[in-house]
Amino acid sequence: PQVTFSDDNSRVSAVLPTGESVTVLLYGATVTSWTDATGAEKLWLSSAAHLDGTKAVRGGIPLVFPVFGTAPDHAQTGKLPQHGFARTSRWEFLGKSTSESAGGSGAADLTAKLDFGLSAAGLDEAARKLWPFAFNLIYSVNLNRESLTTSLVVTNDDDKAFDCQVLMHTYLRVKDISNVEVLGLESAEYVDKVDGAKTKTQAAAVTITGETDRVYTPAGEAVTVVEGGKKTYSVTRDNLSNVVVWNPWTDKAAGMGDFEPKDGYKNMLCIEPGSVSGWQSLEPGDAYEGAQTITYYS
Numbered sequence: 001p002q003v004t005f006s007d008d009n010s011r012v013s014a015v016l017p018t019g020e021s022v023t024v025l026l027y028g029a030t031v032t033s034w035t036d037a038t039g040a041e042k043l044w045l046s047s048a049a050h051l052d053g054t055k056a057v058r059g060g061i062p063l064v065f066p067v068f069g070t071a072p073d074h075a076q077t078g079k080l081p082q083h084g085f086a087r088t089s090r091w092e093f094l095g096k097s098t099s100e101s102a103g104g105s106g107a108a109d110l111t112a113k114l115d116f117g118l119s120a121a122g123l124d125e126a127a128r129k130l131w132p133f134a135f136n137l138i139y140s141v142n143l144n145r146e147s148l149t150t151s152l153v154v155t156n157d158d159d160k161a162f163d164c165q166v167l168m169h170t171y172l173r174v175k176d177i178s179n180v181e182v183l184g185l186e187s188a189e190y191v192d193k194v195d196g197a198k199t200k201t202q203a204a205a206v207t208i209t210g211e212t213d214r215v216y217t218p219a220g221e222a223v224t225v226v227e228g229g230k231k232t233y234s235v236t237r238d239n240l241s242n243v244v245v246w247n248p249w250t251d252k253a254a255g256m257g258d259f260e261p262k263d264g265y266k267n268m269l270c271i272e273p274g275s276v277s278g279w280q281s282l283e284p285g286d287a288y289e290g291a292q293t294i295t296y297y298s
């Protein structure tokens, strides 16, 4: 049983012999599609998302680097656009590979891996001027029957240190946001960005009943998305200390030109693993790696 890879000048995809698939746009190394064996999409993608490189993709898994949001008081990243330049740069496709887990018995244990790279040479002039560091990013997208793992390695190739933030801005597809609960954040501290960036503590399961924009620092490494009482996703983090939970709700959805359909907020929930409540300081030669694994339960 073999994995089918295809790549044209703008996107790369992998399809497992059992039917699961992933598609990655070279623009931003943005995962735009992840399906189960029946072709059912696991990620939400706006029907008005720009897929032609003219704007960060509204949906899928945009990559946030070197800054989350904007950091006007941060000398090195203060002038960068919201969420940095990784999601709006053209990445290189570095290659593909297939591996079989030990003791695998064939199709059930295959993993398809797609690798992408971005360095200073790949940045447009504006970005390089605003953030003049020699760096290298390697982004790996790993697909198997149950899960999708995305991992980012940042290396400092400069002769001076730099600070960065990393986040995987995952838009999970849900059937109906009013039936969704997020478990695993109980008793975690969070910054509530829709309530004056106040720091609060999460009491019970997270439910979404309006615009929600929270930066959690949970003790555990996994969160679970439950719909109608049934587990639908788990998201585990590796070396990423934060989880952002975001839903734009009606007004913010109405205000985003590339967010369609306007009631699409009912079918998506952003669960965004990242390292964003502080800064990763990389000395020359240092590397930082962070990863997420999203498992779905059909």
Ligand code: TA6
Residues within 6 Å of the ligand: 056, 069, 082, 083, 169, 193, 213, 244, 246, 270, 272
């Ligand atoms: O991750 C949540 C967030 O920071 C929200 O505040 C909202 O701005 C969202 O990202 C989308 O940002 P974007 O730049 O993609 O429109």
